[in-house]
Amino acid sequence: MNTTNQSNILQTEGLSRTFGGQVAVNGVSLAVREGEFKSIIGPNGAGKTTLFNLISGMMPPSAGRIIFEGRDITGRPAFYRSKLGIGRSFQMTTIFPNLTVLENARLAVQSREPHAFNFWQPVTRFGRDEEKAFAILEMVMLGGRELQAAQTLSHGDKRKLEIGILLATNPRLLLLDEPTAGMSRDDVPGIIEVVQRIKRAGGRTVMLVEHKMDMVMSVSDSVMVMHYGEMIADGSPQEIARNETVQSAYLGGYTERAG
Amino acid sequence: MINVNVTEKGPEAANFELSPAARQRLDKARLTALRPGGRLGFTPAGMVIAIASLVLLVLPMLGLAQTNTRLISQVLIFVAFALSYDLLFGFTGIFSFGHSLFFGVGAYSVALCSLNLGWPMWAGAILGVVLCGLLGIFTGFVSLRVQGVFFAMVTLAMATTAHSLSGRLVEITKGDEGLSLIQAADAPDSTTVYYMALILAVVAYFGLSRLINSPLGRVLVSIRENERRAEMIGYNVLRYKIVALAFSAVIAGLAGMVFAFRNGIVNPGVLSTDISLLPLLMVILGGSGTLYGAVLGAVVIQSLNFTLSSREFVESVRGWAVVGPILEHWLLLLGLIYVLIVLFLPYGIVGTWRLHRHRLSGFFKKAA
Numbered sequence: 001m002n003t004t005n006q007s008n009i010l011q012t013e014g015l016s017r018t019f020g021g022q023v024a025v026n027g028v029s030l031a032v033r034e035g036e037f038k039s040i041i042g043p044n045g046a047g048k049t050t051l052f053n054l055i056s057g058m059m060p061p062s063a064g065r066i067i068f069e070g071r072d073i074t075g076r077p078a079f080y081r082s083k084l085g086i087g088r089s090f091q092m093t094t095i096f097p098n099l100t101v102l103e104n105a106r107l108a109v110q111s112r113e114p115h116a117f118n119f120w121q122p123v124t125r126f127g128r129d130e131e132k133a134f135a136i137l138e139m140v141m142l143g144g145r146e147l148q149a150a151q152t153l154s155h156g157d158k159r160k161l162e163i164g165i166l167l168a169t170n171p172r173l174l175l176l177d178e179p180t181a182g183m184s185r186d187d188v189p190g191i192i193e194v195v196q197r198i199k200r201a202g203g204r205t206v207m208l209v210e211h212k213m214d215m216v217m218s219v220s221d222s223v224m225v226m227h228y229g230e231m232i233a234d235g236s237p238q239e240i241a242r243n244e245t246v247q248s249a250y251l252g253g254y255t256e257r258a259g
Numbered sequence: 260m261i262n263v264n265v266t267e268k269g270p271e272a273a274n275f276e277l278s279p280a281a282r283q284r285l286d287k288a289r290l291t292a293l294r295p296g297g298r299l300g301f302t303p304a305g306m307v308i309a310i311a312s313l314v315l316l317v318l319p320m321l322g323l324a325q326t327n328t329r330l331i332s333q334v335l336i337f338v339a340f341a342l343s344y345d346l347l348f349g350f351t352g353i354f355s356f357g358h359s360l361f362f363g364v365g366a367y368s369v370a371l372c373s374l375n376l377g378w379p380m381w382a383g384a385i386l387g388v389v390l391c392g393l394l395g396i397f398t399g400f401v402s403l404r405v406q407g408v409f410f411a412m413v414t415l416a417m418a419t420t421a422h423s424l425s426g427r428l429v430e431i432t433k434g435d436e437g438l439s440l441i442q443a444a445d446a447p448d449s450t451t452v453y454y455m456a457l458i459l460a461v462v463a464y465f466g467l468s469r470l471i472n473s474p475l476g477r478v479l480v481s482i483r484e485n486e487r488r489a490e491m492i493g494y495n496v497l498r499y500k501i502v503a504l505a506f507s508a509v510i511a512g513l514a515g516m517v518f519a520f521r522n523g524i525v526n527p528g529v530l531s532t533d534i535s536l537l538p539l540l541m542v543i544l545g546g547s548g549t550l551y552g553a554v555l556g557a558v559v560i561q562s563l564n565f566t567l568s569s570r571e572f573v574e575s576v577r578g579w580a581v582v583g584p585i586l587e588h589w590l591l592l593l594g595l596i597y598v599l600i601v602l603f604l605p606y607g608i609v610g611t612w613r614l615h616r617h618r619l620s621g622f623f624k625k626a627a
Contacts, residue, residue, distance in 0.1 A: 077490075078490050079493050080495075082492055083493045087491075094487055094488045094491070095485065095488060096481050096484035096485050097484060097485070098484055099484055102288070103477070107477060107478065107481050107492065108492045110477070111492045111494055112493065113474075115474050116474050116478060116494070117475055117502075118474045119470050119474075119506075120469060120473055121473055122469070122472045122473060123473065124289070124294070126474065130285060130289075131285065134281045134282075135277045135278075135281065138278060138281050143281055143284075144284065146284065146285075146288065147288060147292050165488070169492050
């Protein structure tokens, strides 16, 4: 895929966030091209999740700017960014536990519809939302579980549901925060399959925070490495694998542990 | 194993094409789980409430003593008040500690407009509804940015402020003496009040039933379930919460108005913390987030109130050792009941029933 001519969908300029005296994200300037699949790796506490929090609008940055599709969204609230097309999953699965799997996805579909403020007609009047929700649940391999309460799903399936919720809002940019975290070995291939489907279907830009290196190396177009809040490298998976700084900061430890 | 349409037509096309198997499941679900209520559009609880309403509708025509008319009116007023609270507490997950603010403002607006401005009752009522709606929006705007207990504290502070203002502004409100509506020429009689209360309760129940099954209502539930997720899929959570508070405030205000007509007098008591606590207690006792739980809670608490604070009851228990002095004091009993509910029925009557109904129905089947 020729990506050099494509414009940047997301850009940050000197993005920083401090907590008290602690610098969590330190002057990160990154650019993500439209349609790119970009992974962010780095040891725990490197600032990956904080970076996602800043991009998705969970917290304001201490300094710097965030530009999404040419628009400065630095001070904009989280729901507004979601409306613009930034969808985000959390490290701790964030779904609606007591609602059915279908309702979880349906609510996400509904969020893009003008009838979300309708307080008089029953939701069943808007059958198209249900249809879209069913289709999305199939895409994330939850077909047949639509009427189950979301909390009765396995950990892996909850993760798939969360990704389904994101897809239902038809985002332009997906931020996936460690989708395989805390998952049993049996559940991991399913998640990888879902992530690869998103990539195959095309049309979306994905940023992925992940520790599973084989997954990162196989799905990513580019990999960015964070260390102590700073971006220390950004390049193709091959370049990153060869990079000596990265090796000493992060990957070395990982290959040993994986071996 | 995997049965989906991942096409190369981009995300829209890939997302929203339904496979035949999924289509079949959806069609089946639409006939069962997704159908709200039964064939008549009524849930079993809605059916019971509809029948009860019809009975209450004809009851005065069969001849009802005035005390009973007033008694039932009071129950119905609190049914509506508890329902308004359930929308906040049970469905949106907002914990307010100052719901008397809206109840009291509703009551005072009819009384003040009628007595101080000489307006007809209906004009005062319309002003009261508008006022309560705006007050709900205002309260939400200033205080819903903080969550949980903090919001509860802010609402408590606002209601307490209103309470002490109503007692201090003697020239307008006549302070603790209260405003007597009985002098007003167009004050409704007890049968009219009864029908007002009945209509209010019925409209509140069926109106809110509709609301909670609407797209907006489902968003409110999603906020209760996971506020962060609701925000992150693009819902302006603050705005939805304010809407919920405004709806709730209007119903609470209407309940306060009918309460004013029923009592014939409005004093600072309508803004007191006692009034704020009642709907909370009713919703918790009945079971939150179901609407009929709120109805049940209001009926049970008000019936207990009437029975246990009646002169007959108080006189009959006066001689009893140890428990006598406790039973004599309704509020003491109420406190005790509250503690027992929290300890033994944390999900309320309805919630406990739902948890154990399978076991119970099995038991009844065996017995039969």
